[in-house]
Amino acid sequence: MSILQNMAIKHKLILIIMLACITGLFLAGAAFIGWERNTCRDGMVRNLSTQAEMIAENCKAALAFQDAQDAKETLQALHVEPSIVFGCVYNKENRLFTSYYRDYAEIKVHPSKFQEGGFSFADGFLTVFKPIVLDGQTIGTVCLRSDMSPMYAMLKRNISIILIVLFLSSLAAFLVSSRLQKVISGPILSLAEVAKAVSGKKDYSTRAIKQSNDEVGLLIDAFNEMLEQIQHRDLELVDAKNQLEVRVEQRTAELTTANEQLTREVAERKRAEEQLRKAEERYRTQFEGALDAIFIADAETGIITDCNPAATRLVGREKSELVGQHQRIIHPPEVIAGEFSNSFKEHLREKQGLTLDTQVITKKGEIRDVAIKANLLEIRGKKLLQGIFRDITEHKKAEKRQGQLLDQLEKTNQELKDFAHIVSHDLKAPLRGINTLVKWISSDYADKFDEEGQEQMNLLLSRVDRMHNLIDGILQYSRVGRVKEEKTQVNLNELMPSIIDTLAPPENITITVEDELPMIECEKTRIIQVFQNLLSNAIKYMDKPQGQIRVACMEEDGCWKFSVADNGPGIEERYFEKIFQMFQTLRPRDEFESTGVGLTVVKKIVETHGGRIWVESKVGEGSTFLFTVPKRRASVEEEKLLVSLNA
Amino acid sequence: MIVLVLALFVTPFVPKARADSTVSREYQVKAAFLYNFMNFVDWPEEKSSDSNEPIIVGIIGSDPFGGAFEPVKNKKVKGKNVVIRRFEGLKEQKESDENDQEIEAIRECHVLFICRSEEKKLKKTINLVKENNVLTVSDIEGFPEAGGIINFVMEDQKVRFEINVTAAKRAKVKIRSQLLRLAKRVVEEEPSDEAKS
Numbered sequence: 104m105s106i107l108q109n110m111a112i113k114h115k116l117i118l119i120i121m122l123a124c125i126t127g128l129f130l131a132g133a134a135f136i137g138w139e140r141n142t143c144r145d146g147m148v149r150n151l152s153t154q155a156e157m158i159a160e161n162c163k164a165a166l167a168f169q170d171a172q173d174a175k176e177t178l179q180a181l182h183v184e185p186s187i188v189f190g191c192v193y194n195k196e197n198r199l200f201t202s203y204y205r206d207y208a209e210i211k212v213h214p215s216k217f218q219e220g221g222f223s224f225a226d227g228f229l230t231v232f233k234p235i236v237l238d239g240q241t242i243g244t245v246c247l248r249s250d251m252s253p254m255y256a257m258l259k260r261n262i263s264i265i266l267i268v269l270f271l272s273s274l275a276a277f278l279v280s281s282r283l284q285k286v287i288s289g290p291i292l293s294l295a296e297v298a299k300a301v302s303g304k305k306d307y308s309t310r311a312i313k314q315s316n317d318e319v320g321l322l323i324d325a326f327n328e329m330l331e332q333i334q335h336r337d338l339e340l341v342d343a344k345n346q347l348e349v350r351v352e353q354r355t356a357e358l359t360t361a362n363e364q365l366t367r368e369v370a371e372r373k374r375a376e377e378q379l380r381k382a383e384e385r386y387r388t389q390f391e392g393a394l395d396a397i398f399i400a401d402a403e404t405g406i407i408t409d410c411n412p413a414a415t416r417l418v419g420r421e422k423s424e425l426v427g428q429h430q431r432i433i434h435p436p437e438v439i440a441g442e443f444s445n446s447f448k449e450h451l452r453e454k455q456g457l458t459l460d461t462q463v464i465t466k467k468g469e470i471r472d473v474a475i476k477a478n479l480l481e482i483r484g485k486k487l488l489q490g491i492f493r494d495i496t497e498h499k500k501a502e503k504r505q506g507q508l509l510d511q512l513e514k515t516n517q518e519l520k521d522f523a524h525i526v527s528h529d530l531k532a533p534l535r536g537i538n539t540l541v542k543w544i545s546s547d548y549a550d551k552f553d554e555e556g557q558e559q560m561n562l563l564l565s566r567v568d569r570m571h572n573l574i575d576g577i578l579q580y581s582r583v584g585r586v587k588e589e590k591t592q593v594n595l596n597e598l599m600p601s602i603i604d605t606l607a608p609p610e611n612i613t614i615t616v617e618d619e620l621p622m623i624e625c626e627k628t629r630i631i632q633v634f635q636n637l638l639s640n641a642i643k644y645m646d647k648p649q650g651q652i653r654v655a656c657m658e659e660d661g662c663w664k665f666s667v668a669d670n671g672p673g674i675e676e677r678y679f680e681k682i683f684q685m686f687q688t689l690r691p692r693d694e695f696e697s698t699g700v701g702l703t704v705v706k707k708i709v710e711t712h713g714g715r716i717w718v719e720s721k722v723g724e725g726s727t728f729l730f731t732v733p734k735r736r737a738s739v740e741e742e743k744l745l746v747s748l749n750a
Numbered sequence: 751m752i753v754l755v756l757a758l759f760v761t762p763f764v765p766k767a768r769a770d771s772t773v774s775r776e777y778q779v780k781a782a783f784l785y786n787f788m789n790f791v792d793w794p795e796e797k798s799s800d801s802n803e804p805i806i807v808g809i810i811g812s813d814p815f816g817g818a819f820e821p822v823k824n825k826k827v828k829g830k831n832v833v834i835r836r837f838e839g840l841k842e843q844k845e846s847d848e849n850d851q852e853i854e855a856i857r858e859c860h861v862l863f864i865c866r867s868e869e870k871k872l873k874k875t876i877n878l879v880k881e882n883n884v885l886t887v888s889d890i891e892g893f894p895e896a897g898g899i900i901n902f903v904m905e906d907q908k909v910r911f912e913i914n915v916t917a918a919k920r921a922k923v924k925i926r927s928q929l930l931r932l933a934k935r936v937v938e939e940e941p942s943d944e945a946k947s
Contacts, residue, residue, distance in 0.1 A: 164931070168786060168929075238827060238828060
C-alpha cells in the first residue's frame with residue numbers, strides 16, 4: 104500500500120485501469136473456460152450415454168440368447184467413434200459377457216469398478232454404465248469408456264487463446280490508459296506544479312488554469328480562491344509587518360524612557376530605602392534608648408515580637424524571656440479578660456492612640472501601674488500593636504498622697520467653717536442676753552446711774568451691738584461657702600431699683616444706672632448682697648456735699664464687667680488688697696461703724712461665681728469697684744441681642 | 751452365418767437347485783429361449799387384442815420339459831401372464847367333435863411347441879395352426895422345411911435355433927431382426943411338398 108501511495112498519480116491511474124482490465128478479462132476468461140469445460144463434459148457424457156444406450160439396445164437379444172459373438176459384433180461398431188477406447192457388456196450376474204478395445208492394452212483401460220449406471224471421470228477417461236433392460240428386467244450392463252484427452256487439448260488451446268487475448272488487451276488497455284489518464288492527471292499535475300511554484304517562490308499572484316468543469320475544476324477554482332486570499336493576507340501581513348516595525352520602534356523608545364524612569368525610580372527608591380534605613384535606625388535608637396517601655400506584639404495572636412531595654416527593666420525580665428511569649432505574661436491576672444489584657448483589647452477595638460491606665464506584673468510578682476499608649480502598625484502585611492508603657496507607680500502614689508492631703512484640708516476647712524458658724528451662731532444667743540440685760544439695767548437703774556455711768560452703759564450697749572454685727576458678718580461669710588442657693592436667671596434691670604430703694608440714700612447722694620443691665624445667671628440673694636454692700640459702702644463713706652454714685656456694665660472677654668463708681672474720699676493704693684481682707688477697715692471703728700466683713704463677703708461671692716473683683720481709686724476723687732461675672736450660661740435671647748447689637 | 755461361441759458357464763436360466771436328471775440342461779435352456787422368443791416376436795392385432803388375456807404356450811405331444819418351466823412360471827412377457835397348456839398329439843384319421851374342441855384350443859395358442867413324439871404327424875399339426883397366427887417351435891430335424899417357424903438345433907452342445915421366415919410371414923407372426931440376426935440358419939422357402947403330408 105505504501106508503494107501505491109508513493110507512486111505518481113499517472114502511474115496510479117494506469118495501474119488501476121490495468122488492474123481493472125486484467126481482472127475483468129481474467130475472470131471472463133476463467134468463466135469461459137470453466138463453462139466450456141463443463142459444456143464439453145456434459146456433451147461427452149450425453150454422447151457416450153447415447154452410444155451406450157444404442158449398444159444396450161442392440162445387445163439385448165444377443166444377451167437374451169447368450170450370443171456373445173453377436174454382442175461382440177455390435178460392440179465392433181464403436182470403432183467409428185475414435186474417442187471411445189473401450190466397451191464391454193456384463194451379463195445379469197455382472198460378469199464380463201463381451202468386450203471391445205481400441206488399440207490399447209486391455210489392463211490399462213479396464214474399468215476399475217463396476218457400476219449399475221451413470222458416469223464417472225477418472226484417470227483421464229469418461230466411463231459410462233448403462234443397464235440393458237429387456238421387458239422391464241435388467242439382463243446386463245453396457246460399459247463405455249471415452250478418452251478425455253481431445254477435450255483437454257481443446258481446453259488447452261482455448262486457454263492459450265484467452266491468454267493471448269488477455270495480453271493483447273492489457274497492452275491495448277495500457278496504451279489507452281496512458282493516453283487517457285492525462286485527462287485526469289493533467290490538471291492535477293499542473294495544479295501541483297502551480298502549488299510547487301507558489302510554495303517555492305512565495306509568489307501568490309500565480310493562478311492555476313482551469314481545464315475542466317469536474318471536481319478537479321472545482322479544486323482548481325478553490326485553490327485559486329485560496330491563493331487570492333493568501334495573496335491578500337500576504338499583503339496585509341507585509342503592511343502589518345511594517346506597522347509592527349514602527350510600533351516596535353515606538354515601543355523601544357517607550358521602553359527606553361520607561362527604563363530610564365525605572366533607573367531613576369530605583370535610585371529614588373534606594374535613597375528612600377536609605378532614608379528608611381536611617382529612619383529605622385533612628386527609630387531603633389529611640390526605641391532602644393526610650394525611657395518608656397515599648398512592647399510590640401502581633402495584633403492577632405498577641406505574641407510579643409520585640410521590646411526595648413526599658414521594657415525589660417519595667418517587667419524585670421530579659422528580652423529573650425519576653426519575645427515569643429504572649430502579652431498576657433506582663434499583666435497581672437486581674438486585668439486580663441479572656442485571651443488578652445483589657446488594655447490590649449481596648450486599644451485594638453477603638454481606643455487606639457488613647458492613653459489607658461493599667462497594671463503590669465514584674466517577674467518577681469511586683470505590681471506596677473502603667474499608662475499605655477498604643478498604635479496599630481502594619482508592617483509587611485502583618486498587624487502589630489506597639490504599646491508604649493510609662494511607669495506611673497510613683498506618680499500614682501504622689502497623686503494619692505495629694506488627694507489625701509486635699510481631703511484632709513477640705514475636712515479641716517469644713518470643720519473650720521462649721522466651727523465659725525457654730526461659734527458665731529452660739530455666741531449670738533448670750534450676746535442677745537447681754538444686750539437685753541444691759542437694756543434692762545440702763546432702763547431699770549436709769550435713776551441710779553450718774554452721767555458717767557449712763558455713758559458707760561451706752562458704750563457697753565454699742566460694744567454689744569458691734570459684737571453682734573461682727574458675729575453676723577462672720578455668719579454671713581461662712582454662709583457664702585456653706586449654703587448654696589440655686590442659680591437662676593436674674594434680670595438686674597428689675598432688681599436694681601429695689602436694691603436702691605432698700606438702701607434709702609440721703610438726698611445729697613444720687614445713684615444712677617448708666618447702662619442697660621444684662622440678664623445673668625447667678626444666686627439671686629448673693630448678687631443682691633454684692634450690690635447692696637458696694638452701694639452701702641459708697642453711701643457710707645461719702646464725704647462730698649453732692650454725692651455721685653454710678654453703676655455701669657460692659658462686656659469684656661466673655662464676661663460682664665460691672666462697676667460701681669463714687670466721688671467719695673478714695674482709697675490709697677496700698678490698701679487696694681487689704682480692703683478685701685476680713686475685719687479690715689480704713690477708719691477707726693468709732694468713727695465709722697463698720698465690721699470689716701462686707702467686702703470680704705463680696706469678694707467671696709464674686710469668686711464663687713467664677714469672677715474677680717478689684718478696685719481703682721484716687722485719693723480725694725473717688726473710687727471705682729469693679730467685678731466680673733462670666734457670661735458662660737447667658738440666655739440665648741441675650742446672645743441674639745448682642746449679635747444684633749454688634750452687627 | 752457366423753459361428754457363435756457360447757461359453758458354457760454363461761447359462762442364465764439354469765436353476766441350480768432344480769437341476770435333476772428328469773429335466774435335462776438342454777430343455778431348461780430351451781424353456782428359457784421359448785420365453786425369450788416371445789419378447790422378440792410380435793403377433794398381429796387380432797391375436798393380442800386384450801392385454802388382460804394371457805399369452806398361451808401350448809405343448810403338444812409328450813412333454814420333454816418336465817419342471818423346466820418352473821423358474822419362469824410367474825414371469826410376465828410384454829406385461830402379460832404366460833399360461834402353459836399341454837395337448838395330446840393329433841389322431842391319425844379320426845376327426846371327432848372332441849378333437850374339434852381340442853383343435854380350437856390348440857389354435858388359440860400363441861406359441862405351440864411340437865414335441866418329438868409328433869414327428870409323424872408334424873405336417874398335419876403345422877397345417878392345423880398355420881392360419882391361426884401361432885408361432886410354431888420344435889426341435890425336430892427338418893422342422894423349418896416342414897413349414898415350422900423356429901427350430902432348436904444343438905451346436906457344440908449349445909442350444910441354437912433356425913427360423914423359417916416364410917412360415918412366419920404366412921402365420922403373420924413378425925420376428926424381429928435382432929432375433930433373426932441370432933438365428934443359426936434362416937430358411938426362406940415354402941414347404942417343399944404340401945400334399946405329401
